[in-house]
Amino acid sequence: MALMVTLCAVWGLNQVAAKVANAGISPLLQAGLRSAGAAVLVGAWSAWRGVPLFAKDGTLAPGLLAGLMFAAEFGLIFKGLDFTTAARGVVFLYTAPFVVAIGMHVLVPAERLNRIQTGGLVAAFLGIVAAFGEALTLPADRQWIGDAMLLAAALLWGATTLVVRISPLGRAKAEKTLFYQLAVSAILLPVASVALGEQGLTDPTAMAWVSLAWQIAGVAFASYLAWFWLITRYPATRLSAFSFLTPLFGVLFGTVLLDEPFTWPLAAGLVLVGLGIRLVNTRT
Known part of the structure; x- marks a missing residue:
């Protein structure tokens, strides 16, 4: 639980870092560079610890599938935000834990949710809605396109977690x-950046490079490695419930670092998310 809260804080701070880096590095290219840099770090870490990355263990097919979904998820997120607001987008994106909960409920009988745990997921999602309620607006022209893309990204995020959990990847090393x-x-996102006509590097500042370095080492390497270690050892449904904290941490860091307002709906959201996590981790 302590590690998951820490990871959510790191992922929330990542939203601020990505926003800073966007000033000089196009979003999809930034995501691709982040993946490439983190892949190098994971390779070096694995070599140091003696973890074989290329041994035949039956993980190639699900590994490539998870990689494709991971790339598509980030592509949909960054492109979808061109059409819809960030507040609307985050509400749709954080429906992913419901995908995990429903999938694990169907596929893994041992992880089926009881009524109290289901109520916890609902409470946590209502917390997200409350926290971002003031920023939600009526759909504008073409806004439904962005909403649909963010919802598709949430489905991919949840599906990736399920693939890792129930395939041979669940027995593989997190690295x-x-x-x-x-x-x-790292291969697909830069290709997508070029295909979509992004400008690429547009005179990034020193702070943009620092933000990208943080995303590579702190987020895509260290935090994701810890996440995949966790989901091979603990119930995926309960872990996914903690992901509701990530956008709230994002708002908190935005308040502190970017002088964005802290409101009563956000406070209500924090209470509901805390209640939801408590209920999801209740066995009876």
Whole structure:
């Protein structure tokens, strides 16, 4: 639980870092560079620890599938935000834990949710809605396109977690699981950046490079490695419930670092998310 809260804080801070780096590095290219740099770090870490990344263990097919979904997820997120607001987008994106909960409920009987745990997921999602309620607006022209893309990204995020959990990847080392996703996305995301006509590097500042370095080492390498270690050892449904904290941490860091307002709806959201996590981790 302590590690998951820490990871959510890191992922929340990543939203601020990505926003800073966007000033000089196009979003999809930035995501691709992040994956490439983190893939190098994972490779070096694995070599140091003696973890074989290329041994035949039956993980190639699910690993490539997870990598494709990982790349598509980030492509949809960054492109979808061109059409819809960030507040609307985050609400749709954080429906991913429901995908995990429903999938694990169907596929793994041992991880089926009871009524109290289901109520916890609902409470946590209502917390997200409350926290971002003031920023939500009526759909504008073409806004539904962005909403649909963010919802599709949430489905991919949840599906990736399920693939890792129920396939041979669930028995593989966390380093190998992460390397598949980083390597595939490091190839596909820059290609997508060029295909979509992004400007690429547009005179990035020193702070933009620092933000990218933090995303590579702190987020895509260290935090994702810890995440994949966790989901091979603990119930995926309960872990996914903690992911509701990530956008709230994002708002908190935005308040402190970017002088964005802290409101009562956000406070209500924090209470509901805390209640939801408590209920999801209740066995009876």
